[in-house]
Amino acid sequence: MGRDRLLVIGGDAAGMSAAAQARRLRPEMRITVLEQGPDVSFSACGIPYWVGGVVADRDLLIARTPAQFAAQDIDVRTGTRAEGIDLGAGTVRTGTGETLGYDRLVVATGGRPARPPVPGLDAEGVHGVHRLADGADMRAAIAAGAKRAVVLGGGYIGLEMAEVLRARGLEVTVVLADPLPMAQLDPDMGERVCAAMGAMGIDVRPGEPVREVETDADGVARAVRTDAGAYEADLVVLGLGMGPEAALAADAGLQLGSTGAVEVDRTQRSVSHPEVSAAGDCSQTWSRITGAAMHVALGTHANKQGRVAGSVIAGTPARFAGVLGTALTKVGDTEVALTGLSSAAAEEAGYACRAETISATTRAGYYPGAEEITVKLISERGSGALLGAQIVGGPGSGKRIDVFATAIWAGLTAEELAGSDLSYAPPFSPTYDPVLVAARVSSRIEQG
Amino acid sequence: MGRDRLLVIGGDAAGMSAAAQARRLRPEMRITVLEQGPDVSFSACGIPYWVGGVVADRDLLIARTPAQFAAQDIDVRTGTRAEGIDLGAGTVRTGTGETLGYDRLVVATGGRPARPPVPGLDAEGVHGVHRLADGADMRAAIAAGAKRAVVLGGGYIGLEMAEVLRARGLEVTVVLADPLPMAQLDPDMGERVCAAMGAMGIDVRPGEPVREVETDADGVARAVRTDAGAYEADLVVLGLGMGPEAALAADAGLQLGSTGAVEVDRTQRSVSHPEVSAAGDCSQTWSRITGAAMHVALGTHANKQGRVAGSVIAGTPARFAGVLGTALTKVGDTEVALTGLSSAAAEEAGYACRAETISATTRAGYYPGAEEITVKLISERGSGALLGAQIVGGPGSGKRIDVFATAIWAGLTAEELAGSDLSYAPPFSPTYDPVLVAARVSSRIEQG
Missing domain, CATH: 3.50.50.60 (FAD/NAD(P)-binding domain)
Structure with missing residues (x-):
């Protein structure tokens, strides 16, 4: 195939997934990863818990080290910043003055904390x-x-x-x-x-x-x-959100999308330069529901997009299937989860939507540890198509969002979900799981 | 409509759901429920936890009392056994010698513990x-x-x-x-x-x-x-399983299916006598995957089937959508869950199947409380259609079965599920949720 030199800029989730997947599929490929920082493959999502002392040791946040990648014949160069891409020549210039040629390039420069133009926001502390x-x-x-x-x-x-x-x-x-x-x-x-x-x-x-x-x-x-x-x-x-780190790509002439991230097709290739792929927080993605361009900085998408990029570069067909915007977090014992469109986003996207909110318990009401859970389900009026779901509740609430995410992913209606065969046992849910209650209420025939 | 006397035999999940749903939709209907025992609407699934002292009080297992149903104008007669049904006359004879006429009848006589012909199995103790x-x-x-x-x-x-x-x-x-x-x-x-x-x-x-x-x-x-x-x-x-309690129905001449339970159509009406409905553990149901007749004694299905029966009797179209055989339980801290077909059941049903087993953790590996979880996913070779899933693991494992159940319900392939947007945060899952890992491994191109 001739395309045997793969260069990856950025050694976090997307970049390392791309490298690992390409290696898996093309043992003969020469793969180099440039990472400006000291580490690769670390969990940014774990930083709050390390700061909080919930996670004791920084090194626990590092999933894999450069040495582990080296054992897979992936040359990871930490502390090496990519300063410029020459798309015509097929080269990348590094901060150390080196110029590296590539046949295929993955831009995985990640995201950066949003810093609005507020005085003092760059201060120490x-x-x-x-x-x-x-x-x-x-x-x-x-x-x-x-x-x-x-x-x-x-x-x-x-x-x-x-x-x-x-x-x-x-x-x-x-x-x-x-x-x-x-x-x-x-x-x-x-x-x-x-x-x-x-x-x-x-x-x-x-x-x-x-x-x-x-x-x-x-x-x-x-x-x-x-x-x-x-x-x-x-x-x-x-904590003002994450934007794409796309300056390097933009300076090289790669097309950015409306979100300011690198615009890619569903195979993660740049729409303007298909010999270049982009994946992860620096790349633009799209809503599986509305088709609209989105920028979502999240390790799950970065991993998957990196795999898609690596597969395609290795000659194995793959495509990224879009995002719903699923998110999950907690504050103390309160779990917060959402997927798909909010009521406002659904209306904005042109849906006549219906929103139903129910309260239930996470376990059978009589079982110890049953906690309150509130579920809001947003569906299209008339068709009943599920558009979005939100959950706030005690321990055991949040991960239920995955059922809604799967149902929306598959295009189920509220009525179809209401009939589904979800698990039940008293230590785990009421007879009707809160997910089913929300779906059932949402599938009731609308009153007058 | 003229059909204004509804008689329900059996006051547990299916019978009371049928009564409540009919009442909701037809305020003028006369509804009577005969229950041979002293209680209605109790949670049989909670009995082990009451025996174990996890649930302190028997009354906690009773979801609703006859008085609560009476307030809805549902006449619940506990301690009243139905001794015979006369389908021709449209009457039910009770143990107290009364004969009650009906226009519509719901048989919800429930299940009974299987008692194989083993000497001593009926002994005290x-x-x-x-x-x-x-x-x-x-x-x-x-x-x-x-x-x-x-x-x-x-x-x-x-x-x-x-x-x-x-x-x-x-x-x-x-x-x-x-x-x-x-x-x-x-x-x-x-x-x-x-x-x-x-x-x-x-x-x-x-x-x-x-x-x-x-x-x-x-x-x-x-x-x-x-x-x-x-x-x-x-x-x-x-604990030898539950069979259908269908003798009363069979004696009356209602058709039983191959499972020994009352054979019904998807509206829960008897295939031989459509003016009679049957729901819950006494009725036969069907596999959503294979279409085969099944008997599954579980409160979730009983509730839904009762609702369907009540709706249909009240003149509102409804149908039961089948079962996957989803089950969830725990033994100590080990959670056990399954849905759909096992490898053996899939082969028995004529599928060339592929089974993949993965081990992962319930949370990010570095987050306290991360427990081992093993997921087995069964899919159809070639098409990749999901057929069944099994989970064994520590706290937080079991309820993940609902994602597989929803995916199977919706007809997703392993590859489609692998691309889906499930939630991630370190206290709740690794970056790739174990569900996604299993789906991804199952969607890998099969090796020579």
Whole structure:
């Protein structure tokens, strides 16, 4: 095939999945991975739990080391930054002045914490939750006696950081621009999350976008100012979402999509330069429900997209099947999960939608440990097609979102799901699982 | 419509669901329920946990009382046994000598513990796990000092009873005819269950069908004899499965199916007498996968079938959509779940099948409480259609079966499921949920 030199830029989930899959399918391929940081294949999602001390050791977050990849004949070069791509010449220039030729290139440069143009947001003491070094910095700040934390943003990173910092005894304030945390939820569900955070002693400040991070004489963050006031902080956490890290690709002339991420086809190849693939947080993806372009920074998609890229490069057909936007997190004992479209997103996408909310218990009501669970199900009026689901509840609630995700993935209606044969035993669910109750209520004939 | 007198025989899940649904849709209907026992709407599935003391109070197992139904204008007559049905006259004769006319009849006589023709199986001290009185008897036996229990059968009732009796400190022996417990599982998965039981100190005796229950001079069970020996017992538990209680229906002339249960169409109406409906454990159902007739005694199906029967009687179209055979239980901390066809059942049904087994963890490997989970996925060779799944693992494993059940229900292939957007967060799953790993491995191109 002639295409025997694969170069991968970025050594996290997408890049390493692409490399590993290509190696699996094409033992003769020469594979090189450039990673600017010190580690590959680490779990960014685990950083909050390392900061919180739930996970004791940084190294536990590293799934595989460069040496392990080397044993698979994948040449991983950490501390090596890709400075420029020459698409015409088929070369990549590194920070060390080297120029590497490729036959096939995977751009997997990942994401970066969103940093809106707010004064002081780049100050020392403002921490992303992105690299292991971020986690180390926050741990150091706590060890040095940080008492007050302000978390910017109420998405899942914000929630997780607020939880772990509170659990470590810090005073935690969360400031967010949206009227409620977890803005992808419908408001009635978001209110439940907000209440759960309040019950943990987290000071939630909705409708207060950060206006400035105030610094001391040394340029260290000391307070977060919103329109409502200033919140003192020994530690500021950036939880304003993740954007694509696509500058390298854009500078090279790769087409970006409307989300600012590299635009790819369903085989993860660049729409403008099919000899280049892009995968993971730097690449644009699409909604399985509406077909709309989306940018979702999540390890699960990155892994799958990387595999698709690696397969296609190795000559084995594969395609990425889109995303629903499934998300799962917890704040204390309250689990929060969603998939598909919210009511607002469904209406925005042109659906006449129906939303039903039910409350039930996670186990048979008489079984110890039965916890309240609230399920909201969004379906298309008339057809009954499932469009989205949201769950807030106690332990055992969140993972039930996967049943809805699977049902939406498969195109089931509420009525079809309501008839399905889900498991039941008293330690695990009421006779009608809450998933079925929500589906049943959503499939009742609409009244007058 | 003229059909305004609904008579329901049997006041448990199916019968009461039928009555409640008919009432909801037809406020003017006269609805009477005959129940031979003292209670309606109780959770038979909760009996093991009441015996075990996990559930403290018998009354917790009663979902609704006759008085609550009376408030809905449903006349529930407990302690009233239906002795005969006259299909021609449209009447039911009760044990109290009354004759009740009906326009529509629902037979919901339930199931009964299988009692093979083994000497002594009807002796005092041999307990079903069927009625609340069974639970009370076992609790009394334990309170009176029972030390040794022998459980007959290794299905989920056997497992649950073995667990709770062991937890209460009894010596527990489980004798079963099959080579392994949970015989619907493939052997490699059944071995895991057997090992978990052994680790709890339960003495499992596979391949030893009960030959006789030996009794003392007073006719009380004292030992269980198999071909391998005799096991002393203060308490013998019947866990040999549930059969349909269909004698009343058969005597009346209603057609029974090959399973010995009342044969019904998909609207739960008797195939021989459509003015009579049957639902729940006394009725025959069908496999959604193969179309074959099945008898499955489970509250979930009973509830749904009762609702269908009640809807149809009230003039609102409804149909039962079949079963997969989903089941979930636990023995100690080991959760056991299955849905659809085992490898053997798939082959029996004419499928060229492929079975893949994977091991993973329930949470991110580094997150505290990550437990081992083993997933076996059975799919059709070639098409990749999902046929069945089995799970054995630690806390958090079992309910994942619902994702497979939904995928099978919807007709997904392993590859389609592997691409689906399931939730991920470190406290809840590895980046690739075990469900996805199993699907991915099952969708790999088969090797030469």
